[in-house]
Amino acid sequence: MNFYNQSIQFSQKEIAPHAAQYDQDAVFPKKIFDKIGEEGYFSLLIPTKYGGQGKGLSEHAQVCMAFAEGSATVALCYMMHNVALMCLSNHADETLKQQIFTDVIQNKKLLALAYSEVGTGTHFYKPEITAHYTDKGVILNGAKSMVTSAEYASYYLVLSPAKDPEKINNWIVPKETKGLSFALSTWDGLGMRANVSCPMELNDLFLDESYKIGAEGGAMEQVFTTVASFFLTGLASVYSGLSTNIYQEALNHATTRKYSESVSLANIETVQIHLSNLYTKMMASRTMAFEAARSYDAGEADAVLKIISARIFASESVIENATIAMRVGGGKSYNKQTPLERLLRDSFAGHIMAPSVDVLKVWLGKAVSGQQIP
Ligand SMILES: Cc1cc2nc3c(=O)[nH]c(=O)nc-3n(C[C@H](O)[C@H](O)[C@H](O)COP(=O)(O)OP(=O)(O)OC[C@H]3O[C@@H](n4cnc5c(N)ncnc54)[C@H](O)[C@@H]3O)c2cc1C
Incomplete structure (x- = not known):
């Protein structure tokens, strides 16, 4: 089953309705994470031989993106759990894997x-x-x-x-x-x-x-193989999901906000161009994230380049999209009457999260020209 379809239903029903509250409270959203655990998402990447679902980077990307369409902050916390689990799965010894995976599956424990x-x-x-x-x-x-x-x-x-x-x-x-x-x-x-x-x-x-x-002493390899692949693709997916949310909110505002003579914002050519730009960047971002994950799962040699570029594009384009969406949202969005100002604030985390987009651009430039990173 395509995990995106399943997860987007969960996200729309269980996560999205509470997104504004999560932002307002600024506390860890325990209730939704208890539910995410109950639904089995915590064991997505645990190999089947330990009782997990044995999924890979593609499913990680699909679930993170779907959750982020409901609430990017929920998706980001979930994403880090998966990265930690995958690191154990690929590098820990049998005893440690048994101990942690059993605790995650039976007791719905979260990793960070x-x-x-x-x-x-x-x-x-x-x-x-x-x-x-x-x-x-x-x-x-x-x-x-x-x-x-x-x-x-x-x-x-x-x-x-x-x-x-x-x-x-x-x-x-x-x-x-x-x-x-x-x-x-x-x-x-x-x-x-x-x-x-x-x-x-x-x-x-x-x-x-x-x-x-x-x-002993082997963690640098863990960081630059498993952690980097699952973290960077996870970030690309979270910020693509956020971009999708931004596009949908801007579209909703443009079609429902009407002037006295019944003309909506969406009838104005400049706003149509804004919507077009939002859609194009959102689609490009999603496509790059899914393609990077597919390429990694297929064992392709250039998967790492796709992963880094997907993370860079998602992190930069989501800020551009949030900025344009705020323009479409006008005074109402500025005055917090639409979710767009919250989504704009969320978008600013992407480019600074480690390794930052600035660092990754240098790495990507080195990698495509055959130099060692970092
Ligand atoms: C929402 C959120 C959640 C986070 N969660 C976690 C978490 O769970 N676990 C965790 O370990 N960390 C987490 N972090 C921390 C994060 O990943 C970064 O480590 C942190 O944001 C770096 O902050 P800093 O201010 O020390 O950056 P600095 O190191 O001061 O960098 C600031 C800026 O300097 C520039 N810069 C620095 N060095 C270079 C270079 N060599 N080349 C080019 N540019 C450079 C970049 O523009 C960079 O953005 C989180 C951050 C955020 C925003």
Whole structure:
């Protein structure tokens, strides 16, 4: 079954009606995530041999896009769960996979990514927290700067320096681990307000080696294969879904807002051109995201180039679309009488999320000309 069709029905019925409330409350939307878990979406990418649905990047893209058409902030939190799961699936040992996948499937547990730090910002693969290795495990100290789904998620993927300081490790940290805390009150995002992407503190946090994902010092490869592919395609899908929502709201406004003589905005040629531009960019963005995912699933050599370009295009075009849509929305949208100002605020998260669009453009330029990235 095409997961987009199934997920868009769920999104329209269960997510979209509450999108404005999620934005207003700026707290993690626990109720809808409990429902997303009950519907089985948490296990989308878990291999069938562990009881999951065994799906890949295409289905990840389809569900993220459909959810984002209802609420981009819900889709973004969900997207990160899938990235973390896929990292485990591709790199963790059997015992860790069994433990986490069983907890996700049976107890509907959510995963999150705690990677970014103040000292390295958008270059999140250069962790500066300290890792003190003992014969029993590791003691982590420091802070992560922006952790989506903070406190609701049951597990957090954390990058730290490895025993060889030139390398890095990827850990999975259960929420109840001693020494873990969140600064929830600092969250006041411009958009994506249900993300609750706040700082996470690690204070003498001890983990034994069983919580390390993959081989000692092997996390850089995890970041630049699995994490990058699922995260960047996920972002492309979320922002394409948001672009679709923006187009639909602008179209709705243009056709329903009528002047005294019964002429709607959609009867005006300039507005028709705006609608045309919105539609074209929205369709291009969706098509690029789905094509990148298809190419990856098919094992094509240039899939990574398609993934990076889909993420760049979706993140830039959604801001352009939100800006044009606000023009179509006129004073009513400016005065928050349509959802367009909320969608405009949401659109601004895309280009700054790590690795930022500016960084990715340099990487893509290097990659197409045969140079090493990063
Ligand atoms: C809604 C939201 C949710 C988030 N959720 C998470 C999460 O769950 N987990 C997580 O780990 N992080 C998360 N983040 C953090 C995010 O991914 C980035 O790490 C963070 O936004 C970077 O912020 P910064 O201010 O430190 O950027 P900086 O590193 O200060 O970069 C600012 C800008 O400088 C420019 N720049 C910097 N370096 C270069 C370069 N080498 N080349 C070109 N341009 C450059 C770019 O324009 C960049 O946008 C989230 C962010 C947002 C907005």
